[in-house]
Amino acid sequence: MSDKELNGAEIVIRCLQEEGVEVVFGYPGGSVLFIYDELFKQDKVKHVLVRHEQGAAHAADGYSRASNRIGVCLVTSGPGITNAVTGIATAYMDSIPMVILSGQVPTHYIGQDAFQECDAVGITRPCVKHNFLVRNVEDLATTFKKAFHIARTGRPGPVLIDIPKDVTTATCKFEYPAQVSMRSYSPVVRGHPGQIKKAVQLLTEAKRPVVYTGGGVILSDASAELLSLVKMLGFPCTNTLMGLGGFPGTDPQFLGMLGMHGTYQANMAMQNCDVLLAVGARFDDRVIGNPEHFGQVPRKIIHIDVDPSSIAKRVKVDVPIVGNVKDVLDDLLKTIRSGDAMPDPKALKEWWAQIDQWRARDCLAYNKAGNVIKPQWVIEKLYEVTGGDCFVTSDVGQHQMWAAQYFKFDKPRRWINSGGLGTMGFGLPSAMGVQFANPGQTVACVTGESSIQMCLQELSTCKQYRLPIKVINLNNRYMGMVRQWQQFFHGNRYSESYMDALPDFVKLAEGYGHRGIRIEKPEDVEPALREAFSRKDELVFMDFLTDQTENVFPMVPGGMGISEMILAEDL
Amino acid sequence: MRHIISILLENESGALSRVAGLFSARAYNIESLTVAPTEDASLSRMTLVTSGSDEVIEQITKQLNKLIDVVKVVDLSEAAHIERELMLIKVRAVGKDREEVKRMCDIFRGRILDVTDGTFTIEITGTGLKIDAFVEGLDKTLILETVRTGASGIGRGERILKI
Numbered sequence A: 001m002s003d004k005e006l007n008g009a010e011i012v013i014r015c016l017q018e019e020g021v022e023v024v025f026g027y028p029g030g031s032v033l034f035i036y037d038e039l040f041k042q043d044k045v046k047h048v049l050v051r052h053e054q055g056a057a058h059a060a061d062g063y064s065r066a067s068n069r070i071g072v073c074l075v076t077s078g079p080g081i082t083n084a085v086t087g088i089a090t091a092y093m094d095s096i097p098m099v100i101l102s103g104q105v106p107t108h109y110i111g112q113d114a115f116q117e118c119d120a121v122g123i124t125r126p127c128v129k130h131n132f133l134v135r136n137v138e139d140l141a142t143t144f145k146k147a148f149h150i151a152r153t154g155r156p157g158p159v160l161i162d163i164p165k166d167v168t169t170a171t172c173k174f175e176y177p178a179q180v181s182m183r184s185y186s187p188v189v190r191g192h193p194g195q196i197k198k199a200v201q202l203l204t205e206a207k208r209p210v211v212y213t214g215g216g217v218i219l220s221d222a223s224a225e226l227l228s229l230v231k232m233l234g235f236p237c238t239n240t241l242m243g244l245g246g247f248p249g250t251d252p253q254f255l256g257m258l259g260m261h262g263t264y265q266a267n268m269a270m271q272n273c274d275v276l277l278a279v280g281a282r283f284d285d286r287v288i289g290n291p292e293h294f295g296q297v298p299r300k301i302i303h304i305d306v307d308p309s310s311i312a313k314r315v316k317v318d319v320p321i322v323g324n325v326k327d328v329l330d331d332l333l334k335t336i337r338s339g340d341a342m343p344d345p346k347a348l349k350e351w352w353a354q355i356d357q358w359r360a361r362d363c364l365a366y367n368k369a370g371n372v373i374k375p376q377w378v379i380e381k382l383y384e385v386t387g388g389d390c391f392v393t394s395d396v397g398q399h400q401m402w403a404a405q406y407f408k409f410d411k412p413r414r415w416i417n418s419g420g421l422g423t424m425g426f427g428l429p430s431a432m433g434v435q436f437a438n439p440g441q442t443v444a445c446v447t448g449e450s451s452i453q454m455c456l457q458e459l460s461t462c463k464q465y466r467l468p469i470k471v472i473n474l475n476n477r478y479m480g481m482v483r484q485w486q487q488f489f490h491g492n493r494y495s496e497s498y499m500d501a502l503p504d505f506v507k508l509a510e511g512y513g514h515r516g517i518r519i520e521k522p523e524d525v526e527p528a529l530r531e532a533f534s535r536k537d538e539l540v541f542m543d544f545l546t547d548q549t550e551n552v553f554p555m556v557p558g559g560m561g562i563s564e565m566i567l568a569e570d571l
Numbered sequence B: 001m002r003h004i005i006s007i008l009l010e011n012e013s014g015a016l017s018r019v020a021g022l023f024s025a026r027a028y029n030i031e032s033l034t035v036a037p038t039e040d041a042s043l044s045r046m047t048l049v050t051s052g053s054d055e056v057i058e059q060i061t062k063q064l065n066k067l068i069d070v071v072k073v074v075d076l077s078e079a080a081h082i083e084r085e086l087m088l089i090k091v092r093a094v095g096k097d098r099e100e101v102k103r104m105c106d107i108f109r110g111r112i113l114d115v116t117d118g119t120f121t122i123e124i125t126g127t128g129l130k131i132d133a134f135v136e137g138l139d140k141t142l143i144l145e146t147v148r149t150g151a152s153g154i155g156r157g158e159r160i161l162k163i
């Protein structure tokens, strides 16, 4: 430690440097001016100026999802932090490690309804893993150390540090703690050996097994272990919306996504299996539908999760294993390898034969005839044109489901979407974060004409930082997913789901200094994509006018059982 | 089923609101909640009375454990424990009611803390049920004011909640 005293703002920057933070997404304001002043004086931490604080939070989130490095955003007090809340809640629902720095009014003003005061800690409490209000400059460094530690360990999540303005001017000596220990926080890493043995026994005795994996596999970087395990056992594997890419999408043992818009084979296998290995997934309502219907079929469930509260929350579990997914899978593999029990090949063969029958329903088939662009077709072509070698972010709605269904993700951290909160507006700003985390790589943002308008201003950020994102706007002139529900469940009354007075997206993109293309015919889809993706250093906004009334199938209506699907062929 | 949950948590500003916020956000009910610092001033001890099915109680303890400020959680009602609550009650006490209230107070081993011409202020300690019984036993029209602390609990014998 040097004897020189630093002010709080300098300490903030030093802490970020110590944590190896390279990029901060932010937007300045009164309470963070001293921090911005220190940012200005150095060049280790790059600052990216967004156009709205929601964009800063989504960008930091996308950065984190696509890199497993902690995304950081910096916002001012009051409206700065309230604008960021949607982005924080989005990250929280998907367990994304992130650190949010918010300015606060000076400590002696807190509680006085000062200009731009808001109770940041109170307002974010339900949507952060933890938050801190730093009252003394002496506490800054330890708070940063704790915040980064908490964000990345256990079940990851966003952590907020609220920093009053006077704390950024007060001074003290700076030393970044080498370690942090908290008596109230020590997440479990290794699974219980007894539970692992029990799991292995169930797995090797299974006759109709399924491996069902979620975002936890991706968050703990456990794809390699998962692949080894599934290959060794010869089991079918399905991923949740958050888990796509955790298991290779092109692998013959992959059943596709499961859940509300999952494939027929994945949902049928899930319902009818006798042993279910759930890995880093949480049986949420969009995945298993009605838990009572799911419980009608007897099956043994092994559930691996780092968060004990995710286990036995919605379904009863026979073998709970609390631990870091990667470590637990590794232990499972070792235990199976060291024993000599393997699943009965004859039973597995029969099970695969059954699954192949379900597969033969070809539930993702759609009608390609006609002279209007099918949205599914655009995604298939996107996959072809990029050779699958592409990061894909999405917004929320039908386009999100089509991207999840028709793009085959072979690698983790390539599919970036807001699964838990379902935040429209996520796609474009998260793509910025993805691009910053992966310079030189291809990033596509699949969106809809309604979603894209929720954080459209970030096109300006993309211009400033020359982010060559490819925006795929599936423009059906409807809030398609809303319209689909209204068609099915509200007697075709399309209440307020039509998108009227749309902008000319080509001109709009051009207005921001980008290239825009409108595509109206099926035969123009592929050439347009080729043209756009060949432009390596330009953002291209592709406005695809798609079939207005296309629906997402299969579909499990809300409250129904997972195997009670509506298929395209039923209509 | 009614459960008494004991929590050791960091004595930090905001820790209480994290617990209270968890209960409201997840729609768990709170019958009562008491909290105060322990002999180690960096820790607070909270006793929380709630009710719910086994699954709900399991979730409650897991969710509490997840809070970063929470150091330890124990469901006291899982084993032998002692539970006490304190009530201060002010009653109208004139004429023959003075004797009657005094007698009730003796039966329940209460203490009269303050006396005026027209009122008694009484302290009663015991389980929630005992306190309920005392209130039930009084003529309702005499009760002027009551204040209850909510239950505090501790395990019996060698059962200790400490870090």
Ligand SMILES: Cc1ncc(C[n+]2csc(CCOP(=O)(O)OP(=O)(O)O)c2C)c(N)n1
Residues within 6 Å of the ligand: A395, A396, A397, A398, A399, A400, A422, A423, A424, A425, A447, A448, A449, A450, A451, A452, A474, A476, A478, A479, A480, A481, A482
């Ligand atoms: C911020 C926000 N507001 C509202 C919703 C509800 N919602 C879900 S999907 C959807 C429609 C999305 O329309 P669009 O972006 O055009 O996509 P499409 O479904 O047509 O592909 C809406 C309004 C949401 N998910 N997020």
